[in-house]
Amino acid sequence: RYQYGGDQSQAIILGIFPLHTINETDKYGCGDLDTGSYFVLVVEAFFFAVKEISQKTNMNFSALAFDDCYSKNRISLILSEFFSGKLKIPDEQGNFLDPNNVVTVIGAAASGVTVPMTFQFTALGIPVISYASSSPDLDDRINYPYFLRTVPSDVDQARAMIEIVKHLKWKYIGGILYVNNNYGSKGKELLMRYANESDICIGKAIELQEAEDNSYDVIDEMKRTNSDVFLYFGTDVRLKSLLVKMKTDRYKSVVFLASEDWGERQDILDEHGDAVIGSITSKFETRSAVTGFDSYLQDLKPDVQNSNDWFRKFWTNFFNCNPPGRFDKTKTNDCPPSTGFTRSNIEQLVKNQRIVHVMNAVFAVGTAMVRVKEKLCQGVSYPCENIKSHVDDVVKEIQAVELSGGGLTFSVFNANRNGNVGFQILNIQKRDVTSYQYRQVGEYKNGQLTLSSNFRFYNASGNPREIKALCTKETCSHCIFSKPAESAPSRPAVIPNGTEEFRIAEIILIALLGFFLVLFIFSIVIITRYFKSKIKGIIENKPKVMYVNETPAASNPLLSGKEIHFQNPGHSNGSMSVRNDGSSGQRGFDNQAFVRESYNHLNDGSETSSSRGQRLDYSPLSPDPPVVGGKRIKRTSESQEFRPELPPRDHPPSRIKYNSNSSLDSGGTTTPTVPKMGITRSMQANGQVPGDSGTPSPTGPKSARLLPTIDPITHTPVSPLASPTHSSSSSSQKMGPSPRVILRNLPLADKNMHSPSGGYQMTSAHLSHNLNSPHGSVSPEDISAEFPPPPDFTQPIPTSVPQTAKIKSRISASRSAEEAARISRV
Numbered sequence: 001r002y003q004y005g006g007d008q009s010q011a012i013i014l015g016i017f018p019l020h021t022i023n024e025t026d027k028y029g030c031g032d033l034d035t036g037s038y039f040v041l042v043v044e045a046f047f048f049a050v051k052e053i054s055q056k057t058n059m060n061f062s063a064l065a066f067d068d069c070y071s072k073n074r075i076s077l078i079l080s081e082f083f084s085g086k087l088k089i090p091d092e093q094g095n096f097l098d099p100n101n102v103v104t105v106i107g108a109a110a111s112g113v114t115v116p117m118t119f120q121f122t123a124l125g126i127p128v129i130s131y132a133s134s135s136p137d138l139d140d141r142i143n144y145p146y147f148l149r150t151v152p153s154d155v156d157q158a159r160a161m162i163e164i165v166k167h168l169k170w171k172y173i174g175g176i177l178y179v180n181n182n183y184g185s186k187g188k189e190l191l192m193r194y195a196n197e198s199d200i201c202i203g204k205a206i207e208l209q210e211a212e213d214n215s216y217d218v219i220d221e222m223k224r225t226n227s228d229v230f231l232y233f234g235t236d237v238r239l240k241s242l243l244v245k246m247k248t249d250r251y252k253s254v255v256f257l258a259s260e261d262w263g264e265r266q267d268i269l270d271e272h273g274d275a276v277i278g279s280i281t282s283k284f285e286t287r288s289a290v291t292g293f294d295s296y297l298q299d300l301k302p303d304v305q306n307s308n309d310w311f312r313k314f315w316t317n318f319f320n321c322n323p324p325g326r327f328d329k330t331k332t333n334d335c336p337p338s339t340g341f342t343r344s345n346i347e348q349l350v351k352n353q354r355i356v357h358v359m360n361a362v363f364a365v366g367t368a369m370v371r372v373k374e375k376l377c378q379g380v381s382y383p384c385e386n387i388k389s390h391v392d393d394v395v396k397e398i399q400a401v402e403l404s405g406g407g408l409t410f411s412v413f414n415a416n417r418n419g420n421v422g423f424q425i426l427n428i429q430k431r432d433v434t435s436y437q438y439r440q441v442g443e444y445k446n447g448q449l450t451l452s453s454n455f456r457f458y459n460a461s462g463n464p465r466e467i468k469a470l471c472t473k474e475t476c477s478h479c480i481f482s483k484p485a486e487s488a489p490s491r492p493a494v495i496p497n498g499t500e501e502f503r504i505a506e507i508i509l510i511a512l513l514g515f516f517l518v519l520f521i522f523s524i525v526i527i528t529r530y531f532k533s534k535i536k537g538i539i540e541n542k543p544k545v546m547y548v549n550e551t552p553a554a555s556n557p558l559l560s561g562k563e564i565h566f567q568n569p570g571h572s573n574g575s576m577s578v579r580n581d582g583s584s585g586q587r588g589f590d591n592q593a594f595v596r597e598s599y600n601h602l603n604d605g606s607e608t609s610s611s612r613g614q615r616l617d618y619s620p621l622s623p624d625p626p627v628v629g630g631k632r633i634k635r636t637s638e639s640q641e642f643r644p645e646l647p648p649r650d651h652p653p654s655r656i657k658y659n660s661n662s663s664l665d666s667g668g669t670t671t672p673t674v675p676k677m678g679i680t681r682s683m684q685a686n687g688q689v690p691g692d693s694g695t696p697s698p699t700g701p702k703s704a705r706l707l708p709t710i711d712p713i714t715h716t717p718v719s720p721l722a723s724p725t726h727s728s729s730s731s732s733q734k735m736g737p738s739p740r741v742i743l744r745n746l747p748l749a750d751k752n753m754h755s756p757s758g759g760y761q762m763t764s765a766h767l768s769h770n771l772n773s774p775h776g777s778v779s780p781e782d783i784s785a786e787f788p789p790p791p792d793f794t795q796p797i798p799t800s801v802p803q804t805a806k807i808k809s810r811i812s813a814s815r816s817a818e819e820a821a822r823i824s825r826v
Contacts, residue, residue, distance in 0.1 A: 001310070002089060002097070003047045003063040011383050012097065013365060015046045015065040015358075016107025016117065019310055021237055022070040024211045028077060030069035033313050036267040037236060039109070040314035041297070042354045046106065048296050049359040053366030059373075059382070061366065064089070064097065067310075070210075070235075072113045079120055102126060103383050104365045104398075106358060110235070111135030112182040118144050125388045127395050129365065131357035134260070135182050136190065139416065146395050150357040150364075150412055151284050151419040154183075154259075158190035160423050160444035161231065161257055162198055164280060167449060170469035172476055174203045174227025177218065177242075177256075179234030181210045187233035187259060201471055201479035203227060208238050215245035222254070229469045232258040236265055243272040253460060255279050255467060263353060264426055264438040273436035278457035278467075279428045281438065283353045285421035285445070287410055289403035290359040294346045301340065357419070360403060364412045368397040422446065429456050 019039050021031035033040070043065050050063035068075035081087035083099045090096055105121055105128045108114045114133035121128050122144065130138070130149040138144055139153055165173065176191055178184035188205055195202050203225040206218050219242075222230065232239065239262055256279040262268070263283040268276065302315040302323040312323055321335035341349070349355060369382075372394050377384035387394060399413045414420045422445025426438040442451035459465045471479070 001043065001047075001065045002091065003050065010062075010098075010101050010381065011059065011369070012062045012064055012102045013050055013362065014102050014105045014107075015043070015063065016068050016075060016105065016109075016113070017043050017046070017065060018070045018109050018113075019043065019067040020069040022211065024213075027071060027073045030067065030071070030074070033310070033317070034237065035314055035317040036240065036265060037354075038349065038352055039354065040310050041349055041352070042358055043310065044296070044300065045293060045355040046358050046362065048293055049290055049362035050366075052290060052292065053363050057366050057370050059366060059369060061369075062091070062097075064102075068108055068110075068113050070110050070113065070237075072116045075108065075113055075117055076120065079117065083120075083124065101383060103369060103387065104129065106131065106361050106365070108133065109354070110181065110183060111138065111186070114138065115182055118147050122146055125391045127365075127391065127398060129361045129398070131361050132354060133183075135186050137182065137186065139418070141417075146391055148395065148398060148413055148417045149419055150361050150421070151260075152421060152423070153416075153418050154187050154190060156444075156447075157259060157282070157423065158187060158194055158233075159447070160282065160425075160449065161191065161259070162194040162200065163444065163449040164257060164425065165195075165200055166198055167451070168455065168467070168469075170200070170229060170467070171471045172201045172203070172227065172229075172469045174222065174225035174230050175206045176202060176204075176231045176233065177206050177208060177222075178232075179208045179210050179238050181235075183261070184208070184210075184234040191231055191233060199481040201476040201481075202231075203475065208234055208242065210235075210238065213241050213245075215242045216249070218242060219246060219249055219251055222251070226475065227469065228252075228467060229255050229257070232256045232262065234259070234261065236261050236263070236268070240268060240272075243268070243275055246275055247272065251275075253277060253458075255457060256281075258282070260284055260353070260423065266348065269428065269436045269438070273428070277428055277430065277436060277462070278455075280455065281426045281428070282423045282444075283426065284357065284419065285424055285443070286351055286353050286356040287405055287408070287421070288350070288356045288359060289363050289405035291405075293355070293359065294350050297341050297346050297349060360412055363403055364398055364401040367401045367403070368394070371397050425449075425451070427455050430458070430462065433462075 017039050018037075019033060021034050023029040023031045046065060047063050050061050053059070054061045066075065066078050068078075078087065082089070085099070088096045103126070105117075105126055107128070107130060108117060109130075109132040111133040112135075114128070114130050115135065115137055118128050118138070125146070127146045127148065128144075130147070130151070132151060133149060134151050134154045134157060136153050136155050138147055138149065139155070141147075173195070176188050178188040192202060192205070204221065206221045208214065208218055239258070253275055256262075256276060258279065258281045260282045262281045264281065300311075302312045315323055315335075316331060319335055319339050320331060321333045321339065322329040322331045323335055324337070372387060373382045376386035376390055376393065395417075399417055401413075402409050402411050404410075411420045422443055424440050425442040425444060427441045428436055429439045431437045439453075441453045441455060442449065444450075457465050457467050
């Protein structure tokens, strides 16, 4: 609804009011028109006050009112469309209203609507003044810097209600009934806090749904409390719905101590007075600075020309008749011409707290804007741009306004920008046998409760009675008091202390259980670490095992006195470098692990007694497989289970110690390096190498030398006693029957000597030792030492043999047989 302020009017005062009830299904819609709360007349008071202040200040304000229907979603949508320009509202001249001309907002009534709405106006830089919202959330001056209200905060209201309970010496309240919106939820929290501080036991908190009716569930909860006294913090709409269901359910009469939203609504007394008789309500203190509204109501009629459809509907419901000139008749009878508000009606409406606080808010804004125009809009039209950029100054001017009414001057707002008013305490009492009334029995202001008369309570028969809401063992067992509570005479109140002692014992028990649990976990950790360290020590101290292949003594030809013969098998070209005459019937066999250099194993002829005989095989370089008894012997290497029996590769041979007499020709004492496979050296049993003349030299027997030849294909040295891997001129050398010979592969002594044939030539000394010498003998360990681990054939084979140690080829002939044997082992 819009009211035009005049030709010179530009400033707009916007009002937000809940004219319809909330729609339980449509969050953006509205329910039925709320006629019981008189908000239609509150809107009439708003327009009346704007017109009055315009004439008084000569500011010519226009007025615009929106219906929020108790829905924050609805009002947020309407405001967004209006201030964005989507919602066009024409004035009486046909021009659309400019939302930038809104200087102040009056509203809303419900705190749940005011809180989100204030956020929007804070961003727009527009002050908001509420005439009914009392939520403590709105005391936050950080989030709501431009908010003011003409009513006190719920903090004061909750304290006033608890003070009344203390005055009546009630110790047990059956429950707190609250509506689950911002107003009710915040009020419930405050009541619970102050009741606990005052040693007042609250049975339970019972929730009423705002969007739907759950009154029967609430009644069931009330019955379980076994109490006659309840606190109510919610809207009057939900209260009326609850009272209807209580009457239907034939629930007994109870006493409510209700918040100010109940106030002094006469329709509640007219319809449910017998169910709420003796209840206590409150309303905001009313001091009106506006006069003439009673005359306005006296003359107010729903004529045909009046475009206020809200008022016509209110008139129809209030007087239960159809207004004149209407075709959409909803009632049976038409209203007579004399229909109107009576004197008693007007007196009651003029004192209505919503009407009074709306008019005081409008007058506070109009009075302050006169000063704002003088300070911020000098020489320019009002409203000016400086108002939006100096909102703090505008709020301070509104807060400082003082109004006059009834011969008194009073401040509308206190230092906290809340209403500078108190509460009037009302008690519902019987007027006569069938009627009831609200009687003021006191007031609460500035933290003080003042009572002018006594409260009256009634039984089911309507006779006065006394209510003693005391604690019993059954009702207050869940409450904890700071001091012993007064109990009913028949049941001594010893429960609180016992409950407190029980809870203390419970806390001690929980603490002990927690301590032992921590101790148990700590012990488990210590034991685990201890056993872990012990197991680790056992693993680290476990002795390492060295595996050595030993041949039984019976199969050892050295110990049995038999001669040892070695065979280097022929190659693909049929040539041989060393060959046994076979006169003794003993033959050697090849170890298949060495395919590049033939490596001879001993064979004493007892093939079945030796473990090595089980691995009888032939060289892959040999043209023919071995034949025994006319049958071809299967290659052991052809089996998937073939594995040469060799010493472990990860255990190096033990170091051999030498005395000073075992030094080489250089006279040094360096321990010789165990040579790798390479050049084959041979030594006869008499201590001489083949070709040695045996003539003693100044230093001992002369060591003859068999020099290796150079392979013309691979240009690598080939031992004259080893079986080459390919055909060469040196492979044609033959040896006649020889004494017992031990063959070994030793590394190149020098790979820097270039042969005339283009290859590298290396000197090779043939070490010899008489195995029949009385100075020593050959043991199985010597045999094992003669056959070092094979090379790793998984790696690429180098074209030349790396030099691992430089061994002088010449050994003094004067060395003893024992020294020569040790060197040959190396």
